[in-house]
Amino acid sequence: MAARRIYRGAWIEVSTEEVSLPNGRQVTLDIVRHPGAAAVVPFLSADEVLLIRQYRHAAGGTIYEVPAGKLDAGEDPAECAVRELEEETGYRAGRVEALGWIFTTPGFTDERIYLFAAYELEKTRQRLEDDELIELVPVPLDSALELIWSGELPDAKSSLALLHAARLLGKLA
Secondary structure (H helix, E strand, C coil): CEEEEEEECCCCEEEEEEEECCCCCEEEEEEEECCCEEEEEEEEECCEEEEEEEEEHHHCEEEEECCEEECCCCCCHHHHHHHHHHHHHCEECCEEEEEEEEECCCCCECCEEEEEEEECCEECCCCCCCCCCEEEEEEEHHHHHHHHHHCCCCCHHHHHHHHHHHHHCCCCC
């Protein structure tokens, strides 16, 4: 497999790769290499979660999400989830529970996002980065699920994290 780097940014790399498929066909693919990320559903209580409304330039405005962020080199995904939760919301998790992981868009990137639920939250201090414009939105879990069904929460990682958390709590079959 031959690869040619097209671009290397602060945390992604784009390359064009000559690939041999399982059927023997040779193709050229553009691939975005990503270090991975973690996303976390923060539970304020047994039936209330903390969503964020964050400005996303690429999405064309402000969208609902769960806190999430990129893995640092060698960072454990659970540690990343705890760090991002505190930075973006100002809450520290007493415990986190793994919900699984997803590929975001496997047609062109290897990005993997690890999903978590966070419990026993303790208020600390929000530490936003320069590009983060975040509003905290506490909502009942059922209302968060309704935001998914209505299309008001179109973010895939957040939707899947909330669905996994709801299933874990017996709210979905």
